[in-house]
Amino acid sequence: MAASVDPRFGAILREFRERRGLSLRALGQRAHRSKSHLHELEAGLKAPTTDTARHLDQVLDAEGALARLVGAPVDHAAEAAELRLRVAASDVSNDVLVRIEQGVDDLASAYPTMAPMDLLPLVRRHLAYVGRLLDGRVTLAQQRRLLVAGGWLAVLRATVHIDLQQGAAAAAHLRTAIDLASHAEHPEIRGWCLETRAWEVLTQGDYRLALDLSRRAQRVAPTGSSAHIQATAQEARAWARMGDIRETRRALDRVERLTANLPLPERAEHHYRYDPAKAAAYAATTLSWAGDPGAEHVARAVLAELDPDSDGGARPRRSASARLDLGLALVAAGQPEEATAVAAQAVTSGRVVPSNWWRATELLTRVEQTGVPEAAMLRELCEDHAPRGRQTADGAGS
Incomplete structure (x- = not known):
């Protein structure tokens, strides 16, 4: 190259x-x-x-x-290959469709580790290509496969826009994803659209709307599908933010039942294929938000599994979130010094995306409320590493 x-x-x-x-x-x-x-x-x-x-x-x-x-x-060879595929796409061969579907899976699998700003142009390029093929001459079967691929790409693009705090763009592409999913009669994509929107409003502090969207996603998505499981976990998070520990526990119990016999997916890093290992990470987040005494134990176990060598592990973004979970649980357990240390590791990792930064500032606020001298160091780190346009004094949902 x-x-x-x-x-x-x-x-x-x-x-x-x-x-x-x-x-x-x-x-x-x-x-x-x-x-x-x-x-x-x-x-x-x-x-x-x-x-x-x-x-x-x-x-x-x-x-x-x-x-x-x-x-x-x-990669000139890859660009030349794409051009050949476009020329051959006048009749949209099965080979073209398979490559598109593989590309969708590759991008969804890159999401947990690739920086949102770097992933976005790749998703845009694939989505534009699908759009051009849909404008051409295709059979009904080919059209449905393209609509499904476009639906997955559109909801992924919306998710990346949310990570980058680009609300208007996210809303536009969620609408597109819903339209494509409706035309393709694909309820799981529709479920993911509702779940994605639920997460966005949860980060903005509208917990009641997040709860409603999570429940709607569960009704729309096929029972037991990845979207259905994720939406159930999202419901637990909404209850946790509202401080209802009983309902939080009930929702987490449903997630546990849904994932009890779930096999490990072929590509565990795929954003739209539920990895049973995620259940523990979601439980750690949810319990720490709810202030449940069991949060510290769960959060420690999750972090040890994700990052045994303290180098970020194979899923550094998830490891950073796990540290924020543990930090919040440690503050609640009366251990603000250790909470400050793990929070500092998360903040300086560079893996806390803009849409998740409120979790770092929330933890900073909790640490500062304890009065420990280490809080000043954590505030300085947060100010140095905060995404542009974010204020470290903001709390969750601001």
Whole structure:
């Protein structure tokens, strides 16, 4: 593979510029570049230098997203193969459909470990390709497979937008996913759409709506499906945030029954295939939120399983969340010093996505309320590592 400029550079530059509400002229004034030069960069007519990419990152607060695209290896063989597939797609062969479906699974499996900003353009590209094929000549059977693939990609794209705190974009793609799932008569995708929305409003503090959406998702999704199990776990979280330990425990018991004989999926990291190992992690989160005395024991066991060597483990994002769970449980158990230490590990890991940052700030608030001197260090770390636009003093649901 040759070193070159990633072909997505122009589109991503335009996306950041428009997200900041800047015209080409306005960006040019801030970046000290001509309007025509910026136009050529966005149109792909001119390749940026590394220095230009870094400078634009600073001006647009892009956090290095543009610089990472310059000098990155480009898989020309893969791009050529995609072009051949597009040419052959006039009749949408079974080979094309299989490759699309494999691509959907690959992206859903990359979600737990890949940075949202890096995953988003890949999902967009696949979704656009499915859209182009749907505009072509396809049989009814081919159309349904494309609609299903598009539905999964749309709900995944919405999830990534939620992680990036891009609410309007998330809402638009959830609507698209629901439409595609309805046309394909695919209730599990519809269930995931409702569950995804439930998680989003839960992080915003609307616990009653989260509860309602979780229950609706359980009614829509096929019984025992991954969406049904996840929505049940989401219901437990909503009850926990409302402080109802009895209902929290009842919902967790239902999750345990649903997963008791569930086999390990072929790809446990797949976001839309419920991994029974997740049940313990969700229980740790839920019990810590509910203030249940059993939360500390469960949270320690989950973290030991996920990260036995304290290096992030195979699922570093889940490990970071587990540390936040343990920290909250430790504060409740009267151990704020250890809570501060595990919170610091989570915050500095770089694996707490923007939509989950409120959990770090909530833990910071709880630690500060104990009066331990270590709280000042934790606040400094939170301020240094907080996603742009987030305030470390905010609590859950703000």
